[in-house]
Amino acid sequence: MEIKAHLGLDISKNKIDCCLLINNEAINFIIDNNSNGFNNLLTQFAKYKIGLNTIHVCSEATNVYYLPVSKFLFENGALVSVVNPSIIKSYAQFKLKRVKTDKQDAKLIAEFCAKENPEKWQPESVEQVKLKSLHRRIEQLLEMQIMEKNRLSVADSVALHSINQMIDFLSKQIELCRQEMQDLINKSEQLMRKQKILQSIVGIGKTTAQILLSVMIDLDKFPTYRHLVSWLGLSPIIRDSGNKKGLSTISKMGNRPIRKALYMPARAACTRSKLWRSWFEAHLARGKHPKQVYVLMMVKLVKYAYTCLKNNTYFDVKRHQDVGAEEMGV
Structure with a gap:
């Protein structure tokens, strides 16, 4: 199916700035980064008579915030691309952009999508998502553990017991996450x-x-x-x-x-x-x-x-x- 429109998404935790490019005309709107917002996105497509199989959607790989909307659009038949944020940053420098707002970023991503035709994105397997999530959690726990260990050398004696308890708790949580990773692997x-x-x-x-x-x-x-x-x-x-x-x-x-x-x-x-x-x-x-x-x-x-x-x-x-x-x- 021929691509008739390009959608750029600038995604944050709570909202998504959207720019829909149809025949070089930019249409900007904002949706919530949740299931209601995703359904509003489908309403916008219907409003402008754009079929999901005729639209190319592009966003940056920003933390994990891009995953729900990307997966939603992919499952509904849209062509989805997710690119490294460094690519969009370099593209903005190439275009000599001097204004950086969420609205302008969404438009820039849409223009990049139309011009460069980035490769198709596909969701990761369930096992891969779970392994990455557990690894991410272990990294978070390790950072907290290092913070607590650094406090030991400067903490007042009255706080030492609490700090040591927290370090032990974090160590147990780290081991639990690692065991969950291993249990997931052992199932296959x-x-x-x-x-x-x-x-x-x-x-x-x-x-x-x-x-x-x-x-x-x-x-x-x-x-x-x-x-x-x-x-x-x-x-x-x-x-x-x-x-x-x-x-x-x-x-x-x-x-x-x-x-x-x-x-x-x-x-x-x-x-x-x-x-x-x-x-x-x-x-x-x-x-x-x-x-x-x-x-x-x-x-x-x-x-x-x-x-x-x-x-x-x-x-x-x-x-x-x-x-x-x-x-x-x-």
């Missing part, structure tokens, strides 16, 4: 095998495998491991111009919680594993900073995780001993 033979495959990779343990499964439960949206590396924000950014040689950094445009979860396993693989210790030391001898090598190892772990899951095979330590030796020039 396929997920259990995927977790075992991930744990066969040097540096990846049970907890990291749980977290990676929240992303890698469905690899079909990543044609190659490089797409996954880029999606996680681990791909390099190189800025060279003329005689000026800029520093290369990772993009950090992707999934921060997964990058965070990969850092310590990568560090452990570099400093403690027999397989990668000599590889790590060889990079240090060439002048690399340890953190640079840790990032290289994070990319390696993602590559191995992708390849092993894609081929449904366990990590072969012997094979990668030979590869490690070749990379060091042995």
Whole structure:
């Protein structure tokens, strides 16, 4: 079906600013970010005689607020796209936009949708949603636990008992969430095998495998491991111009919680594993900073995780001993 209209959504917790583009005419309105608001959206489509199968909807991936309306529209037959907020920010700079309001942002997203035709979005599986939600909750609990631990050193003696109780409570809640993640995985033979495959990779343990499964439960949206590396924000950014040689950094445009979860396993693989210790030391001898090598190892772990899951095979330590030796020039 031919696309006749484009809808840009600027989504916040309680409301959604909408801009409907029909034949280059912008129609702005606001709806609530709840089921009543979504039904009002259908009323607006009917008002302008726009069928759901003839409209392309686009929004930014803002926290979790975009999920309900995106899923609602997808289930009702609309073509839905969800893009990285950095893309819209760059598009605004390209258009030399000087005004930033919710109304203007919705219009900008609609124009981007009409011009660039972003790829189709599909809802994640139920298991993936649950795993990501539990991981998100664990991250929140860990942050609260760190805050409480930081208070211990400066707290008055009368408050110490309360702080220690809160730390113990948070520790129990973290373990409960991790157990819920594992119980969810144990309900599926396929997920259990995927977790075992991930744990066969040097540096990846049970907890990291749980977290990676929240992303890698469905690899079909990543044609190659490089797409996954880029999606996680681990791909390099190189800025060279003329005689000026800029520093290369990772993009950090992707999934921060997964990058965070990969850092310590990568560090452990570099400093403690027999397989990668000599590889790590060889990079240090060439002048690399340890953190640079840790990032290289994070990319390696993602590559191995992708390849092993894609081929449904366990990590072969012997094979990668030979590869490690070749990379060091042995």
